[in-house]
Amino acid sequence: MASYQKALIAVDLSQESNEVIERGLSVANGCQVSLMHVIEPLTFAYGGDIPMDLSEVQEQLQNQAQDKLFKLASDNGISVDDCQVVVGQPASEIHRIADESDIDLIVVGSHGRSGLALLLGSTSNGVLHGANCDVLAVRVHPSD
Amino acid sequence: MASYQKALIAVDLSQESNEVIERGLSVANGCQVSLMHVIEPLTFAYGGDIPMDLSEVQEQLQNQAQDKLFKLASDNGISVDDCQVVVGQPASEIHRIADESDIDLIVVGSHGRSGLALLLGSTSNGVLHGANCDVLAVRVHPSD
Numbered sequence: 001m002a003s004y005q006k007a008l009i010a011v012d013l014s015q016e017s018n019e020v021i022e023r024g025l026s027v028a029n030g031c032q033v034s035l036m037h038v039i040e041p042l043t044f045a046y047g048g049d050i051p052m053d054l055s056e057v058q059e060q061l062q063n064q065a066q067d068k069l070f071k072l073a074s075d076n077g078i079s080v081d082d083c084q085v086v087v088g089q090p091a092s093e094i095h096r097i098a099d100e101s102d103i104d105l106i107v108v109g110s111h112g113r114s115g116l117a118l119l120l121g122s123t124s125n126g127v128l129h130g131a132n133c134d135v136l137a138v139r140v141h142p143s144d
Numbered sequence: 145m146a147s148y149q150k151a152l153i154a155v156d157l158s159q160e161s162n163e164v165i166e167r168g169l170s171v172a173n174g175c176q177v178s179l180m181h182v183i184e185p186l187t188f189a190y191g192g193d194i195p196m197d198l199s200e201v202q203e204q205l206q207n208q209a210q211d212k213l214f215k216l217a218s219d220n221g222i223s224v225d226d227c228q229v230v231v232g233q234p235a236s237e238i239h240r241i242a243d244e245s246d247i248d249l250i251v252v253g254s255h256g257r258s259g260l261a262l263l264l265g266s267t268s269n270g271v272l273h274g275a276n277c278d279v280l281a282v283r284v285h286p287s288d
Contacts, residue, residue, distance in 0.1 A: 003170050023278065026147050027171055110272060110279070128254060128272060128281050134167065135254070135281045137272050 004134075006032045007105040010094045012123070013037055013068045016109055016140035021076045023138045024107035031105075034082040036097060037069050038090040062087065091126030103133055110137035148278075150176045151249040154238045156267070157181055157212045160253055160284035165220045167282045168251035175249075178226040180241060181213050182234040206231065235270030247277055254281035 007028035011017035025033060039061055042054040066085045073083045086093045098106050110124040124137045151172035155161035169177060183205055186198040210229045217227045230237045242250055254268040268281045 027280075029173070110275075124272060125269060128268060131254075131281075131283060134283050136171075137275075137279045137281070139275060139278050 003029055004031045004105040006034075006101060006103050007107060008034050008036060008094070008098050008101065008103040009107040010036050010038065010090070010123075010127070011069070011072065012109060013065060013072075014109070014140075017072055018075070019140050020107060020109040020138045021072060021078075024136065025076060027107070027136055028105065032082075033078060034084070034101065034103075035069060035073050035078050036084050036086065036094070037065050038093045039065055039085060039087050040089065041087050058087070090123045091130070094127050095130055095132070098131065098133060105134045105136060106131055107136045107138060109140045111140060147173055148175045148249040150178075150245060150247050151251060152178050152180060152238070152242050152245065152247040153251040154180050154182065154234070154267075154271070155213070155216065156253060157209060157216075158253070158284075161216055162219070163284050164251060164253040164282045165216060165222075168280065169220060171251070171280055172249065176226075177222060178228070178245065178247075179213060179217050179222050180228050180230065180238070181209050182237045183209055183229060183231050184233065185231050202231070234267045235274070238271050239274055239276070243276060249278050249280060250275055251280045251282060253284045255284060 004027075007024060009021055009024040009028075011020055021035065042058050042061075062085055066083075069083050069085055070080050073080055084097070086097065094106060094108070097103070106127060108124045108127050124135075128135050128137070148171075151168060153165055153168040155164055165179070183202075186202050186205075206229055210227075213227050213229055214224050217224055228241070230241070238250060238252070241247070250271060252268045252271050268279075272279050272281070
């Protein structure tokens with residue numbers, strides 16, 4: 001079986017994102033790689049019933065996320081043209097981008113949670129289900 | 145980041161097992177590979193309250209599974225010494241063998257189920273949670 005053609009590495013911008021990218025690049029082994037981060041909209045987090053305009057804060061968050069993502073990309077030899085920050089529900093957005101771009105490998109970080117966190121769900125779990133391609137969950141080891 | 149040292153490919157012996165093995169070997173990229181299959185004990189499936197001795201049937205199932213696994217191994221250039229059939233709950237047994245053997249990559253097939261199947265759980269989901277190493281879920285496409 002040939003190896004992968006197009007890999008999508010999705011990071012949460014935590015300190016462990018570098019580990020996930022390095023591992024993804026190693027498995028992708030020279031194939032085309034793109035990098036993404038998904039921001040959940042503030043209205044998701046705050047229920048949307050607060051009478052204030054969050055659009056400016058949202059824009060600041062997106063700009064900050066983009067700066068971080070570009071830094072990670074440049075540290076790992078990925079072009080900023082292959083980076084994107086999108087707003088939405090992480091697993092859905094990762095699936096959407098993967099489908100649109102004919103991705104054959106999605107790489108995400110996994111904290112190896114079990115028990116309660118399993119019930120609450122996690123991004124790596126959400127990404128695995130419903131993905132139309134292979135998914136590599138990179139086990140990260142948070143320092144704390 | 146160096147690539148993997150020891151990979152464990154877990155198959156369900158379905159028709160798609162060859163796909164999973166081929167993909168696993170491609171990602172493992174020359175590292176040490178072992179192959180396993182987990183049989184759920186009949187008492188799990190039948191509740192254990194039926195007054196009959198299932199040990200002979202269980203043994204036959206194990207022998208059949210072992211024959212199938214050896215065939216898959218030999219078709220893919222894996223030594224039968226690196227194959228094992230174990231009895232138990234799939235995700236737990238895969239984690240146990242992975243921990244005991246210092247595995248750094250587990251490869252499993254994934255049917256990409258969502259919705260109801262997500263609630264009911266699946267082996268790839270179970271393997272992802274609680275794994276102490278990376279997990280590659282290979283998206284298989286059943287012919288039916």
